[in-house]
Amino acid sequence: MTKTSRALGASAALLLALALAACAPSGGGATDEPVASASASADASGSDGECAGVEVVVELPADLDVSDSPAGTTCVEADEPILASDAVAEAGLTTEGTDEYGDQVVCRVNGVPAEDFALPAEDGSDYFETCASMPAAFAYWSLWTKAAGGEWGYAEEGLSTLEVSPGESIALLFTVNGEPAAPSV
Template identity: 55%
Template sequence: MTLTKIRTAAAGSLAAAGLLIALAGCSTPAANQPSASASSAPASAGASSSAASSSPASSSASGEPCAGVKVIVDSGALKQSAASTSTCVSVDGPTVASKVLDEAKIKTEGTTQYPDAVCRVNGVPAADFDIKHKDGTYREECKGMPAAFAYWSIWIKPASGKWEYAQEGLATQQVKPGESLELLFTVDNEPAAPAA
């Protein structure tokens, strides 16, 4: 088998695996966290919003602990805009992640083919932005599944615990007071997970 055929087969396998993981995020939650595939999976699902209301978002920049849900957006791998932003959103109990993002004024966009896949967060990556990766450059058009080498992923961190790859999409993933929710952009599997 030639090197080109091997690379094509590997790329196809990665794309298929990414599609399965993203679609799984739209269905029932998995019992366990994905293993090694979590750091290389394409964007988790979720651009849907909930219409319910909750307390307005408040800044956690003062360094004080967040009594609600700490929301972090990290696009540092893109080197396109501010690397990381953090906001505290007041919640009284388990709340759908899409609602928490709405309260934090964070807008997610899906793709034409997969509206629940996270393709852009607050317009990032821009349609005309060249994403530099190990094989060249790429522009995200948000038509199909985001590229397996450049994507947004969803992470949840319990009040006392480690970051875990979200098992559901934003439309169904629940977050509770004291937890953190991060949208992390990864290029060529870096960063593989949110910072501690």
């Protein structure tokens, strides 16, 4: 893929995300700035084990052997909508964007994949993620959302602009060669 076609693809994706965001209904009385009271805690779970705040899920392929895996589920206390980036931070996670796209493209979560970690490509070769531009199409982090009682779907915005409400879930899913295809929880 050439730089021009990659840039056109990224531009088209950004325009689509902006168009979809413009079509989304706005809540009555909502402010432009989300106000949150958030902290990661097991206490945010209700008596039935459901997360009363925002659930943050991190998944990796089962066969990807990384040290200090960030995989897991955390319930972040929230009684009002919060930014996904704040929920991720409250869950004790750090993210790294790319040089070209900043934090709009997640390249690493808690340092995974490390720059010196060999990711297996479909052709059997090793790939090393540098976070210079878009990650490889076969090894990348994606952001997913799920409404309370709903199904997982790709997020239409990045971490720094996506607002999530109590009862909703977000997932950072690392996919290698198509696995996993969607969050499993």
